[in-house]
Amino acid sequence: MSVLTRDEAQTRAQLLDVHHYTVDLDLTTGDETFESTSLIRFTARAAGDTFVELKPETLHSAVLDGEPLDTAALHDNRLPLTLTEGEHTLRVSTTMRYSRTGEGMHRFTDPTDGEAYVYTQLFMEDVQRVFAAFDQPDLKAVFEVSVTAPEGWTVLANGITEQQPDGRWTAAPTPLLSTYFVCVAAGPWHSVRTEHAGLPFGIHCRRSLAPHLDADADEILDVTRACYDRYHEKFDEPYPFDSYDQAFVPEFNAGAMENPGLVTFRDEFVFRSAVTDTERMTRAMVIAHEMAHMWFGDLVTLRWWDDIWLNESFAEYMGFQTINEACADRFADTWIDFGVTRKSWGSEADQRPSTHPVAPDPDAVPDTASALLNFDGISYAKGASALRQLVAWMGEEDFLAGINIHFKRHKFGNATLADFIDNLAAATDRDVHGWAEQWLRTTGIDTLTPRLDGEGKQWRLTVDRDGSRPHRIRVGVYDHDPAGELIPRERTGADVPQEAPIALDGPRPALVVLNEGDLTYAKMRFDDVSEETALRSLSRIPDALTRAVVWNALRDMVRDGELEPAAYLETALAHLGEETELAIVQGVLGFARTQITDRYVSEADRPAALATLTALTRDLLRRTEDGDSPGLRLTAVRTFIDSATTPAKIASWLEDGTVHGGPELDPELRWRILARLAVLGATDEAAIAAELDRDPSATGQEGAARCRAALPTPEAKKAAWSAMFDSDDLSNYLFTATAQGFWQPEQSELTRPYVARFYPAATALADRRGPAIAEAAGRWAFPSYAIDADSLALGEHHLTHDAMLPALHRKLTDQLDDLRRALRVRG
Structure with a gap:
């Protein structure tokens, strides 16, 4: 399939003015394909040649202004058009194929009850999998969609839908x-x-998930209403569409998609097992994120994909900030979770060879394939961090004033970075253009380190900067009291670079924390005294967000080889048992379990690392026996299961159906235990099949696939490998589940022969199945635990010599860089 270039899009936008699409879909023609007809009304500003995109199973007819076109002219998903100046009508009739990869029109059959569901995901260039279109973001048009669906189905769309007397649904x-x-x-x-x-709101899910959606419906709708009202306080432009539906759909590739009037979410957000308040907050944030897109992205849309950050960074920032404001009585400070989980996603991406500016130069995004590679932690989390710094620097009132100018000037149109910066500049005396050049057009992350000079009660603080960006930060200075608690002495704002050192009255501080409040995007370091204090007294810091900043600094130090992984684990053992903020506990345990114990310590040191983690989770389990902290207990139970090196304890939980002292095992915990038992060789196919009989849901199917792939036998590995790479039968979710089970640190010798097989197998798979599966293969099926120089050399050879799909190439570039980092940390 060819990709659209920026030059082609600019040429077509100069030639065409697209007015209206009438799209008719027939979903009653079978399980494999559907019928699609599109009627496009448009104007050519001059005579010229162009093309319309479509990727059909069969192209039945194409008629331009009443004249049939040669269907054999369709090549590489493009149908050429020769136009005269003036008005035109194009009608295209096709048979299209349903997707099983989450692209185009995805079809899913629920194993629980046999009911089928379909939904579209048309991001970037997948509209052509559903109907013929001039597929680029700056050719906006009005859409009228009608759908013929099986009896008993409901059809949702961007606008209010109604079923007609003939059975068709019209939007x-x-x-x-x-x-x-x-x-x-x-x-x-x-x-x-x-x-x-005054608007209809709705939430929707598969029938088999109905009890779980009903249980959370009030919470979901309360969050939705609160966000809607808060955005109307912030934005002058009213919500621009006729309804607001949120559909939780199966096997969705992203977290959610901001389709105007009909947001689609992955249906894991309909919780069928126990979750923590932090996970509920994440769902709320995603609701807020997608609603922000109704204005920034949908009302005002990027002109070309180099500005994808304009959509995602804004929505990411607004999502966290709006939940913090609108749902403060329900959720703790969302910026703690952002700092612990999301921010690291951006900073880690920014330190890889594949890094790019938040706002790349348009020439760096020459086509849609390259644009897809920038849909990452930089466009989301780093961009949101930059916007948070911008708000701290220019003030929220001026920032929102600039945003409202942007909406007013470009509503229902397209805009660029230059437009956005000009509109912000119109609302402030600050040099926003200079800020944008330093923050949005550069790569990498600065490092800030405190330096203290003085004696007695006269000390001066200098902030050393390794980097080039200006920062507005808040500095926290702490002393020990006689009981060993850390007491804030003063908090002061500072601009970096400084005009002069900060004078500190009093003795040398026990702890200096740069970036209190986590308002800037930079790595933080400590002076020698502060580092010792942080390691010994972290839990004594009174403010949770400051503790999150310190934990992030320690995480970065481990990744950069400046702090031993064992020291991080010992710090967690010493302090996490006293932590009250669940987002911090989850973030620290997640890093310790997935990075330190599985990648950053050697095979010889891994048992000791897992033992430390097990001791830590036992402490948390003892602390939560009274039932007052169910989220903390659930987090500890999950980590205990994942860290088990012997099967007895968790096997007894599975047999009893409960953790001793609670909680009772729900499906998520049962599958988690069974997966760990599979890794340890303490279960078998019969037990997996019995569990699947107990839970035959889609999640159960994924759990069984993960467990079967994790069994430590040559036969299990062979079957899992064949399912992933020798056929195209697995859906995107079943592929991911199988890949997650396949590679295990405990099974490195068993899976070693597959390391060399991965690269040619993944390259061929990506060529056959496209970007979504390519990304999944690079992310989940990569041999992450083969951490040695030979594995790195093998990967570098294939990356250099094999032609592969850009999505796979980018993912392998990142994976190999993470492998290099793991080797450095081990060294």
Whole structure:
């Protein structure tokens, strides 16, 4: 399939003005394909040649202004058009194939009850898998969509839908939309509907998940209403669409997608097992994130994909900030979770060879394939961190004033980075253009280190900067009291680079924390005294967000080889048992379990590392026996299971159906235990099959695939490998589950022969199945635990000499860089 270049898009945008699409879909023609007809009305500003994109199973006909076109001219998903100046009508009739990879029109059959569901995901360039279109973001048009669906189905779309007397479903005409925002979701949905601010609101899921959605419906709708009201306080432009539906759909590749009026979410957000308040907060943040897109992304859309950060960074920032404001009575400070989980996603991406500016130069994004590679932690988390720093620097009032200028000037149109910066500049005296050049057009992350000079009670603090960006930070200075607690002496704002050192009255501080409040994007280091204090007294820091900043600094020091992994684990053992903020506990345990114990310590040191982690989780389990902290206990139980080196304890939990002292095992915990038992060789196919009989849901199918792939036998590995790479039968989710089970640190000798097989197998798979599976293969099926020089050399050879899909190449570039880092940390 060819990719659209930026030059081609600019040329076509100069030639065409697209007015209206009438799209008719027939979903009643079988399980493999559907019928699609699109009628496009557009104007050519001059005579010229162009093309329309489509990727059909069969192209039945194409008629331009009443004249049939040669269907054999379709090549590489493009149908050429020769146009005269003036008005034109193009009608294209096709048979399209359903997807099993989450791209285009994805079809899913629920194993629980046999019901089928379909939904579209048309981001970037997948609209052509559903209907013919001029597929680029700056050719906006009105869309009228009708759908013929099986009896008993409900059809959701961007506008309010109604079923006609002939059985067809029709959606209200949309405002001007980019092609990639068109959305249809059809099936026997379970729906909860309400009204807010005069608009219909709805939430929808598969019927088999109905009890779980109903249990959380009030929470989901309360968050939705609170965000809607808060955005109307912030934004002058009212919500621009006729309804607001949220559909939780199966096997979704992303967290969610901001389709105007019909947001689609991965249906893991319909919780069927116990979750922590932090996970509920994450769901709320995603709701807020996608709603922010209704203005920034949907109302005002990027002109070309170099500005994808404009959509995602803004929504990421607004999501966390708005939940912090609108749901403060329900959730703790969201910026703690952002700092511990999301920010590291951006900073780690920014330190790899594949890094790019938040706002790359347009020439660096020459086509849609390269644009897809920038859909990463930099465009989301680093960009959101930059915006948070911008708000701290220019003030929230001026920032929102600039945003509202942006909406007013470009509503229902397209805008660029230059437009955005100009509109911010119109609201402030600050040099926003200079800020943008230093923050948005550069790569990498600065490092800030405190330096203290003086004696007695006269000390001066200098902030040394390794980097080039300006920073506005808050500095916290702490002393020990007689009981050993850390007491804030003073907090002061500082600009970096400094005009002069900060004078500190009093003795040498016990601890200096740069970037209190986590308002900037930089790595933090400590002076020698502060580092010792941090390691010994971290839990004595009174503010949770400051503790998160310190934990992040220690994490970065481990990754950079400046702190022994064992020292991090000992610090966690000493202090995490007293931690009250769940997001911190989850973040620290997650890093310790997935990075330190599995990658950063040698095979010889791994048992000791797991023992430390097990001791830590035992402490947390003892601390939570009274039932007052169910989220903390659940987090400890999960980590204890994942860290078990012997099967007896967790096997007894599975047999009893409960953790001793609680909680009782729900499906998520049962599958988690069974997966760990599979890794340890303490279960078998019969037990997996019995568990699947107990839980035959889609999640159960994934759990069984993960467990079967994790069994430590040559036969199990051979079967899992064949399922992933020798056929194309696995859906995107079943592929991922199988890959997650396949590679295990405990089974390195068993899987060693597959390391060399991975690269040619993944390259061939990506060529056959496309970017979504390519990304999944690079992320989940990569031999992450083969941490040695030979594995690195092998990967570098293939990366240099094999032609591969860009999505796979990018993912392997990142994986090999992480492998290099793991080798350095071990060294």
